[in-house]
Amino acid sequence: MGYLGGAFSRSERRLIVLAALVLLPVFFMPVLPIWQMKLWAPQYREGLTLTIYTNTIQGDLDKINTLNHYVGMKAITPNDFAEFTYLPQALTAFGICALLAAFFNRRWLAILGWVAFTGFAVVMFTDYARWLYDYGHNLDPRAAITLKAFTPPFIGYAKMANFKVLSLPGLGTILLGIAWSLGPLIFWLERRTAPRDASS
């Protein structure tokens, strides 16, 4: 069966359970945001916020949409995002996958889950970037103010018209990142302990 057919040590199994648990608050409804955007303008010193969860988007949507309509940007509404209908379920599935891998102690299942999770993350980040591009480029030509097409910042700070925008991953994404990084950590731990196992 080789490497894929192998099992984990006790501590590694614990880490896999931990990965599943770390996912918990992220996939259970909007508890932790996965992304956050803050927008400041001279007349909005207090700042406007957009907070994205796995299943919805919250914050000063109405205010932002009212302002965005001047430049013809499409209104941002949670209903537009099919992602919100499968993102929590997908994350739940990855969590369950990790639990199963730990419970049945199957290395192949863990690796399969981690690879799929990685692929999923890449797809979702690309998807998010596409949305950002779409909002900034798909502008209504009838809008009162004609703006050069733009892309709001994926991550980091940018100046757009009279707004300063800061876009940062939320605590949810950071937790997802920690869960993800437990994969390579376990792999590294196995490598480190393997020679010792062989000698015993």
Added chain:
Amino acid sequence: MKGKISIIIAAAVLLGVAAQFSGCAGSKQSAADKVYVKPGEYDTYYAFLSGGHSGGVFVYGMPSCRYITTIPVFTPEPAKGYGIDEESKAMLKGFSWGDAHHPGLSETDGDYDGRWLFINDMPNARIARIDLKDFTTREIFGPIPNLSAAHASPYPSPNTEYVFAASRFSMPVPTTKLAKIEDYAKDFNGIIAGVKVDPEGHMSLGFEILTPPFDWDKMDCGKAVSHGWAFFSCYNSEMAHDLLEANASQNEMDFVAAVDWRAAQKAVDDGLADQIGGAPVLDPRKVPGIIYLIPAPKSPHGVDVNPSGEYICANGKLQAEVSVFSFAKMTEAIAAKSFDGDKGGIPVLKFDEVLEAKIPVGLGPLHTVFDDKGYAYTSLFLDSQVAKWKVGAPWDVTDKIDVYYSIGHLTASEGDTRHPTGEYLVALDKLSKDRYLPVGPSHPEGAQLIDIRGEKMELLYDFPTYPEPHYGQLIRAEKLKPLKIYSLAENKNPWMIGTAEEARVERKGRRVDVYMLAVRTHFTPDNIQVSHGDSVYFHVTNLEQDQDITHGFGITFSSLDMQVEPGETKTIAWYAAKPGIQPFYCSNFCSALHQEMQGYVQVNPRGTPVASVQRPDAATVEEVAAILRR
């Protein structure tokens, strides 16, 4: 060597002296520092100054003395569309003028609670209630029956159980009764009214007391030990009906009336009142135990109760003294029935038995307010000064300060409550003359901010006010928590619409209702068909939920304009007087495309068929709905 040392010593002494001076300067803030509020920061007090004959209330921030806003009350005010939209217009009952005199903050346990501000319209005997959640007039009670000119008003009682009104001009009662002016003393009467305030702030008439035709002038409520009583000063106990200037200034003693308002209410509840002019009126000749008269020298003006409620201070006006009466002595004399006859059935107490002290404050004492350290501050109209004096032995005047000029009222920080804060005092002057840049013969009024924290009063600032503040109220800013917007979710107005799909024009006979929404930067619907002779009701809902995005709605070639705040629905009624095109627009600059926020009414000649329901076309609805998607 010796010389050098002495020079060093001298230099050291000089430095020491200089350090003393700079030390002084450091510890004592300049007046400029004390009134300076950094850009973007808030004042620590709200000041509500009555607008007098301009009919509203001015709001200032203290100590910066920055004018913040005007609350229209008794007078239509286009800046806020007040008295022009249907709801506020109905509240004014056809009046377009009022003389707003005495703002009175609602109280709980004798201290400001920040819920409401009451203010009287003297000539028309009305009392208004301003809600401090939105700084908007929400109720106008009156004209109060039988009562002409409510000057001694409203002065809320310590738990805002009552506001009061007493007649400055006596009249035949009821006021519809015909009488001759020369029969004034016989056929005219004064009225003291107690107006009940319910827990929601709504006012209703509790009782009226019939008095001889004195001119009731000022009042204050008892507090703490004197809770349950209200005190009213009067002039013209001579009962003159002409040349009052002289004829009403002859008696050495006029009166302060002490009203036991709980006893008065009980008498009404026990059915002892006569129904006159639609009001329950108590006649002291038939109903004893509700009102007493304390003789007070020479047409007293303000009558003010100190924070502990023990002393009633009558400001002499034509006498250079404040007469301080003891509430304890008054109740003793009443219990002992130690009276000196009666006036119109009202027992008269003996001056010497009730008097506690006489304070020689200066010329023309009008009003007194208090601090937290046991001092009183009396305005001196003729001396153009404020006198500070000790409440209690040795009852002496400890300081005086000049004001500019001819001070009427003065107001101290929470200075008419049980717990004054003793920080600031605002002098409200009747004349400003040469104090500000000249603007022609019509002068602004003057006001001075005075620091009363120290032993000596200190003038901090001098600022003009628009005519004409009488009394004011100074309340700690943190006691008020005004709304920033109205919540659309809580908008219960029957004419409210929330979506583009609901925007429409409905016609029933000659009445047309326009259900309109306003949001940056359009009205929907914005093209409206009506017929000549239609009464058109524009019901405009401002769908914004963003702070300070007010939309106005003004109609050209009309006197109609209203202001609709975020989340609010307001109605304006417009008569289509002639065929043609009539533009309307947003009159409150709202955004970059404010100029484009406009529309047209097409008034068709009579007989032109007009659809009974008009809706904007589907494409417009969709476009607007797309913006509003929530």
